[in-house]
Amino acid sequence: MEINRDITIEELIEKYPFSVQYLSKKGIRCIVCGEPIWGTLEEACEEKDFTPEQIDEVLVELNELYKQNKNKKDDDKKRNIIETRHLGD
Amino acid sequence: MMTKKEILSKLGISEINKGVTTGTEWFDTEGSTTASLSPIDGNLIAEVKNGTLEDYEMIVNKAQEAFKVWRMTPAPVRAEVVRQIGLALREYKEPLGALVTLEMGKIYQEGLGEVQEMIDICDFAVGQARTMNGVNLQSERNKHRLTEQYQPLGIVGIVTSFNFPVAVWAWNSALAITAGDVVIWKPSSKTPLTALATMNIIRDVLKKHNVPEGVFNMIVAKSSVMGDNFLKDKRIDLVSLTGSTAVGKRAGQLVGKRLGKTILELGGNNAVIVTPNADMQLAVSSTVFGTVGTAGQRCTSTRRIIIHEDVYNEFVEKFVHAYESVKTKIGNPLDEKTLVGPLIDHFSVDLFKNAVEQVEAEGGKVLFGGQVLDGPGYESGNYVVPTIAEAQNHFKIVQEETFAPIVYLIKYTGDVENAIAINNDVPQGLSSAIFTRDLLEAETFLSGMGSDCGIANVNAGTSGAEIGGAFGGEKDTGGGRESGSDAWKAYMRRQTSTINYSHDLPLAQGIEFKF
Numbered sequence: 016m017e018i019n020r021d022i023t024i025e026e027l028i029e030k031y032p033f034s035v036q037y038l039s040k041k042g043i044r045c046i047v048c049g050e051p052i053w054g055t056l057e058e059a060c061e062e063k064d065f066t067p068e069q070i071d072e073v074l075v076e077l078n079e080l081y082k083q084n085k086n087k088k089d090d091d092k093k094r095n096i097i098e099t100r101h102l103g104d
Numbered sequence: 105m106m107t108k109k110e111i112l113s114k115l116g117i118s119e120i121n122k123g124v125t126t127g128t129e130w131f132d133t134e135g136s137t138t139a140s141l142s143p144i145d146g147n148l149i150a151e152v153k154n155g156t157l158e159d160y161e162m163i164v165n166k167a168q169e170a171f172k173v174w175r176m177t178p179a180p181v182r183a184e185v186v187r188q189i190g191l192a193l194r195e196y197k198e199p200l201g202a203l204v205t206l207e208m209g210k211i212y213q214e215g216l217g218e219v220q221e222m223i224d225i226c227d228f229a230v231g232q233a234r235t236m237n238g239v240n241l242q243s244e245r246n247k248h249r250l251t252e253q254y255q256p257l258g259i260v261g262i263v264t265s266f267n268f269p270v271a272v273w274a275w276n277s278a279l280a281i282t283a284g285d286v287v288i289w290k291p292s293s294k295t296p297l298t299a300l301a302t303m304n305i306i307r308d309v310l311k312k313h314n315v316p317e318g319v320f321n322m323i324v325a326k327s328s329v330m331g332d333n334f335l336k337d338k339r340i341d342l343v344s345l346t347g348s349t350a351v352g353k354r355a356g357q358l359v360g361k362r363l364g365k366t367i368l369e370l371g372g373n374n375a376v377i378v379t380p381n382a383d384m385q386l387a388v389s390s391t392v393f394g395t396v397g398t399a400g401q402r403c404t405s406t407r408r409i410i411i412h413e414d415v416y417n418e419f420v421e422k423f424v425h426a427y428e429s430v431k432t433k434i435g436n437p438l439d440e441k442t443l444v445g446p447l448i449d450h451f452s453v454d455l456f457k458n459a460v461e462q463v464e465a466e467g468g469k470v471l472f473g474g475q476v477l478d479g480p481g482y483e484s485g486n487y488v489v490p491t492i493a494e495a496q497n498h499f500k501i502v503q504e505e506t507f508a509p510i511v512y513l514i515k516y517t518g519d520v521e522n523a524i525a526i527n528n529d530v531p532q533g534l535s536s537a538i539f540t541r542d543l544l545e546a547e548t549f550l551s552g553m554g555s556d557c558g559i560a561n562v563n564a565g566t567s568g569a570e571i572g573g574a575f576g577g578e579k580d581t582g583g584g585r586e587s588g589s590d591a592w593k594a595y596m597r598r599q600t601s602t603i604n605y606s607h608d609l610p611l612a613q614g615i616e617f618k619f
Contacts (some may be wrong), residue, residue: 025293028451036449039458046369046455047348049266049401049448049507050292053327054354061597 018077019069020057027056030065033080105212105438106202112150114199115301118180122150123296123324124159125303126166126317127310133159140297143446144436146484152296155323160330163321164339167286175256175284179398183233183282188309189224193219193274200298202438207295208269208369209445209486210398212439219469221301222274224571225587229278232592236283238599247606254596257365258282258341261334262480263355265346266448266509269295270302272369274345275571275587276595281319283595285342289322290334296324296439334409335359338463342367342595346403349505349532349580351480356582366583367594369575371505372534372555374566375408377516377549380415382539386563388422390539391454394565396430396444396490400509401452404535405503405558408497410514410523411471420471420513427472435481441602446486456488456508459501463512468495471513472559497526505532519543521553528556534577535566536561558585 019029027034028051035045043059045051052059056077060070106114123138124131128568130461134156148591155268174182181432201215201390210218238252260280264272267290277287291299303322310320313494323330335343335358344367345355352370359366378387378395394406421537430443447453453476473491479486490509495502502512516523520540527536536557538549546562549555558577569575574589576582611617 023326023328023331032451036454044350046451047350047507048403048505049452050347050351051327052348052350052354056460057364 016078017058019072020074021055023055024059025051031081033084034077036076037080038073040084043087060096074102088102106199108149108206108555111199111202115149115203116198117203117301117303120151120153121297122298123300124155125322125473126163127315127320128307129317131162132157135159135329137294137326138296139294140207141449142206143448143484144206144438145487146486149207150297152300155325155329157333157393159323160325160334163288163318163323164259164337166318167288168318168339169320170316171256171258171286173316174286174319177232177284179236179282179284182284182426182579183230184456185309185313186233186278187230187311188281189278189306190230192305192309193223193226196301197223200301200305203298203301204269205437205445208266209437209448209473210267210401211442211445214398215430215437218268218271221271221571225278228571229282230278232284236592236596237400238346242267242506245604245610246608247601247604248610249605251520251601251603252282253569253599253600253601255599257595257597258285259339259538260287260595261340261343262286262289262301263285263343263345263347264289265293266290266294266303267398268346269298272346272586273299273302275575276367277320279587279592280595283592285555285595286319288322288340290330291322293324293488294325295484299324310499311451318469332358333420336362337591338364341365344584344586345369349582352582365584365588365594366500367576367584368581369403369577369584369586370582371532372403372405372566372577373407373503373505373530373532374404374535374583375410375527375530375537376406376528376566377520377538377540377541378409378411378415378419379520379538379545380412381522381540381542382415382543383563384418384422384571387539388419389422390537390563392426392430392566394537394567395511396427396509397445397567399447399488400490400568401448401507404569405509406511406537406566408502408512408514408545410516413517415516427490427492431473434477434487434489444490444509446484447459447488448486452508453486453488455506456491456510459506459508459510460491460493463493463499463510465494466495466499466501468493473509497529498541500525500611503530510576520548524549524554531580532577533579534581535561537561537564537566539563557581
């Protein structure tokens with residue numbers, strides 16, 4: 016898994032910014048007073064009384080979001096190359 | 105106005121900078137880099153190499169050694185260093201103020217104000233150096249003297265936030281250094297360059313005065329390097345943390361577990377009460393600064409206005425009118441005509457948008473603003489229109505602190521006690537204010553049955569505290585006090601001594617113990 020339970024919230028926000036909105040919908044505020052909260056993803060979930068099963072679900076969904084974002088970025092990159100070629104033609 | 109290049113050049117900031125120092129020595133590190141992006145345009149200002157766990161260990165060891173020397177340096181001599189730092193800050197006030205603006209986004213006037221706070225606390229600490237006094241007490245025993253004194257504490261860990269990237273360090277350091285402590289500063293990862301610039305400014309002063317390496321330390325580091333381990337570290341005698349209630353609660357628990365000391369300056373949910381006896385124009389003008397100043401990103405920003413029903417419409421009309429004027433002055437904070445700069449980043453913009461949506465979803469009504477600006481000058485996407493919304497105090501979103509320029513209007517009826525009850529009915533307790541010319545209302549607000557906040561002002565807004573008073577709040581705000589008054593006591597260890605200058609051994613409470 017790309018995103019695991021031990022990742023700090025600070026790193027999560029930096030590397031996977033889409034997580035902020037996702038976790039916000041789950042009731043976890045990753046950023047308070049403009050700064051990331053401290054601790055790991057697992058701790059943030061436990062703070063909100065998530066069960067181990069719910070934490071697993073969060074991990075699965077975050078990794079799925081990561082894949083979707085990565086695919087979208089790859090697609091955008093390919094499209095950009097094609098458009099650039101057209102311009103070159 | 106200086107150019108970006110001039111600002112950085114004057115403050116010794118390069119494209120890539122070292123992020124660890126013990127005062128005058130800087131250390132190259134193996135850590136990742138932190139890119140400092142300006143909220144003004146989203147562009148890179150410069151990068152900083154983060155410290156590692158090894159760097160942290162080295163710094164703590166250095167600080168421990170330095171403390172052995174510094175604690176025995178007389179307080180007025182220590183304060184002379186602080187005085188010289190104040191002079192150096194005066195010299196660099198403009199470039200440092202401009203860098204605060206460039207990196208954090210507050211308007212230039214507020215950037216200068218932030219550096220002025222640093223200067224003010226240095227001056228304050230210099231005076232304090234000769235009055236860090238204990239007391240002599242009457243002993244119950246013959247030829248005995250009972251006395252209290254304050255001793256240096258040790259290593260003070262200072263965690264600062266992006267919204268006051270350098271002033272909070274100064275509040276803590278000026279007092280801690282004068283008290284004989286040594287400091288380790290962890291600046292916000294969002295504003296590391298202002299921290300570097302500050303350390304560059306004080307470097308010559310430290311050199312000239314032979315201040316031992318390890319007295320003034322700074323590490324730019326992620327929370328994986330200076331997070332829980334820092335809080336749990338028994339060698340850190342006092343942790344002074346400015347940040348959110350969430351981080352503060354974590355710090356309180358971890359430091360408390362080892363019975364360490366903390367100063368926690370956390371979130372606020374600050375209210376202004378406007379009674380029927382208020383000077384309406386004064387209330388409006390003062391409150392506008394409280395709500396939109398620093399784009400609503402001060403701990404003391406006004407989040408709620410509690411208005412009596414008899415003057416509600418009048419206040420709202422004037423307040424909205426003032427916002428119409430403010431709206432024309434949103435933009436680049438380095439432009440001296442600007443009154444509202446950007447939010448720190450797009451995450452804060454998202455939280456702003458969520459709050460606007462949520463207040464409406466809970467039954468509130470947006471009277472003004474709520475938009476994110478786009479187009480020329482707003483390309484970073486960090487500029488928002490300050491927002492006024494009618495709401496109820498019990499709304500979930502009103503009970504939370506949103507670090508953005510959103511203010512909630514709440515109507516009250518009857519006596520001032522009803523307004524005070526609303527003021528106090530939130531988890532946080534940092535700052536509060538009342539606008540009234542009625543002595544009874546003002547005194548009730550300041551009485552034991554009044555505001556439960558650490559700061560309670562009359563005919564002055566919730567933000568913009570002077571350094572002379574103790575700064576901090578109650579409940580979820582953390583209970584710590586920084587800056588003026590007797591806040592210095594938190595940086596020292598209190599010691600009670602009994603001195604027997606007789607040849608006898610009388611025990612306290614008249615206890616006989618013969619052997």
